[in-house]
Amino acid sequence: MANSKYEYVKSFEQPDILLPNTWIVVRIDGRGFHKLSDYYAFKKPNDRRALDLMNAAAVEVMNDLPDLCIAYGISDEYSFVFHPSCELFERRNSKLVTTVVSSFTAHYIHQWNSYFSSTPLQPRYLPSFDGRAVIYPNTQILRDYMSWRQVDCHINNLYNTTFWTMVLQGGMNNTDAEQELKGTVSADKNEILFKRFGINYNNELEIYKKGSVVYRQYELQDPNPVQTSVDDDDGSGASSVVPGSKPSRSQQDKLRKLRRKARVVVDHVDIIKDEFWDRRPWILSNAP
Ligand code: DGT
Ligand code: MG
Ligand code: MG
Ligand code: MG
Ligand code: MG
Numbered sequence: 398m399a400n401s402k403y404e405y406v407k408s409f410e411q412p413d414i415l416l417p418n419t420w421i422v423v424r425i426d427g428r429g430f431h432k433l434s435d436y437y438a439f440k441k442p443n444d445r446r447a448l449d450l451m452n453a454a455a456v457e458v459m460n461d462l463p464d465l466c467i468a469y470g471i472s473d474e475y476s477f478v479f480h481p482s483c484e485l486f487e488r489r490n491s492k493l494v495t496t497v498v499s500s501f502t503a504h505y506i507h508q509w510n511s512y513f514s515s516t517p518l519q520p521r522y523l524p525s526f527d528g529r530a531v532i533y534p535n536t537q538i539l540r541d542y543m544s545w546r547q548v549d550c551h552i553n554n555l556y557n558t559t560f561w562t563m564v565l566q567g568g569m570n571n572t573d574a575e576q577e578l579k580g581t582v583s584a585d586k587n588e589i590l591f592k593r594f595g596i597n598y599n600n601e602l603e604i605y606k607k608g609s610v611v612y613r614q615y616e617l618q619d620p621n622p623v624q625t626s627v628d629d630d631d632g633s634g635a636s637s638v639v640p641g642s643k644p645s646r647s648q649q650d651k652l653r654k655l656r657r658k659a660r661v662v663v664d665h666v667d668i669i670k671d672e673f674w675d676r677r678p679w680i681l682s683n684a685p
Contacts, residue, residue, distance in 0.1 A: 414488050420479070420480070424475070452609050462485070478543075479493070497528060536681055
């Protein structure tokens with residue numbers, strides 16, 4: 398292409414490459430979903446249709462982007478995790494974030510009718526999402542990030558379940574319920590639910606208590622998987638890339654092919670303890 402006198406404007410574009418050899422988490426979050434959930438009459442405290450739709454969109458994002466290792470969703474948010482060895486879009490921050498957020502939004506809107514058939518989307522009130530990328534320098538901190546989100550899920554769900562039970566079944570007004578719950582700990586909320594309403598919080602659905610984990614399940618788990626590297630610097634069992642070395646292009650292509658073939662599953666399980674990760678070592682090792 399011929400140079401023009403206008404080409405110099407390109408120099409205004411700033412590089413935004415994310416640090417190499419770090420975990421990348423792209424977290425998306427529904428914009429103004431407090432109002433949107435009222436507008437489309439989401440059930441309180443949890444609307445199964447809304448969560449299933451979030452999960453369906455997340456599965457499609459995982460299918461669109463084989464580089465993703467795992468995703469975790471609660472409420473109107475989803476965290477998508479790229480491995481430290483990921484080289485997608487040369488690790489450009491804005492390309493990664495905008496691709497995830499627009500792919501998610503497209504699928505969310507596309508599948509809306511399958512989950513909310515009686516409440517069609519109104520063009521004047523369309524769902525949209527924001528997104529950001531955060532990098533984490535090692536597997537322990539990535540795991541702590543995931544644990545943080547799952548603890549948040551538990552705390553919010555216990556609060557919301559108790560609050561809405563007091564209001565919807567107990568006939569309290571919002572202000573009184575909020576006042577009574579101020580300063581209470583988990584045990585107090587469990588007791589309110591059990592003593593006043595005969596509800597055992599443990600029997601609530603796992604999807605509400607644990608959130609949703611989305612990952613790849615391989616039909617035939619290869620006992621000797623393709624390794625992108627062999628070191629395990631943080632003792633987590635997960636290999637990260639040898640500093641300065643990148644998986645070759647053919648290695649990356651091979652990984653992508655295997656990943657595309659894998660089945661993406663949605664689970665509602667504990668991801669704080671080691672068991673989930675120990676049983677599925679390929680998630681953190683990036684080696685199907
Ligand atoms: P933002 O993210 O700053 O644009 O503002 P919001 O309004 O999206 O607030 P956020 O993301 O902190 O909280 C999520 C809101 O979405 C929260 O007000 C409750 C609502 N929401 C999410 N899932 C459900 C659901 O299943 N049922 C109901 N009723 N509401 C939900
Ligand atoms: Mg927010
Ligand atoms: Mg939101
Ligand atoms: Mg949110
Ligand atoms: Mg283009």
